[in-house]
Amino acid sequence: MNSRRGTAATPRTPVQQAALLVGAVFLLLGVLGFIPGITTDYDSLRFAEHDSEAKLLGLFQVSVLHNLVHVLFGLAGLSMARTASAARSFLIVGGVIYLVLWLYGLFIDHDSSANFVPFNTAANWLHFALGVTMIALGYLLGRRRAVR
Structure with missing residues (x-):
């Protein structure tokens, strides 16, 4: 006997898919910020200082704190993508932040x-x-319903 209830997974709504994608990108960027080569001047990476000259992809100035915030923000997006209302909140509140x-x-x-x-x-x-x-x-996709 299968221990799962039901036989088909509920499809993700568009807003859930967007939150999942945004969360995954933030998580990826946070991790990439700790990889020398992808982050240029890695040896100058500081915890939380303006003089950190490390740059993600040679363009975006980062620090350990900056990278950790991206990782946490990404994990929040992945977690909040579980429900449409939480996904919408993640996108809108995150956008305001x-x-x-x-x-x-x-x-x-x-x-x-x-x-x-x-x-x-x-x-x-x-x-x-x-x-x-x-x-x-958050606003545009949060108003749509999943096609069943």
Whole structure:
């Protein structure tokens, strides 16, 4: 006798699929931030300082804290993709967080201790794009129902 209930898995809604994809990408980027070669100037990687010159893909300034946040954010997305309402919340709230990070990165002095994540211009504009995209996905896909 099969210990599972039912015979078919419930299909994921589009918003769940989007949260799963976004979560997986964040998890991957967080892990890649710890790999020398994919992260240039890896020997200058710092825990949480503006003078970390390590750059993911040679473009986005990262630190140990930055990478860990990406890993945790990715795990949250994977976990919250289990239900449509949680997936929608992940995308919308996560998008708002990224827009706040974008604003923070715009207004702080990149050479000051306030830039503890750290941010650079490329990361700032990536945060903007992520924020807008995640919010749009949450709102647009969160209203749809899975096709059965």
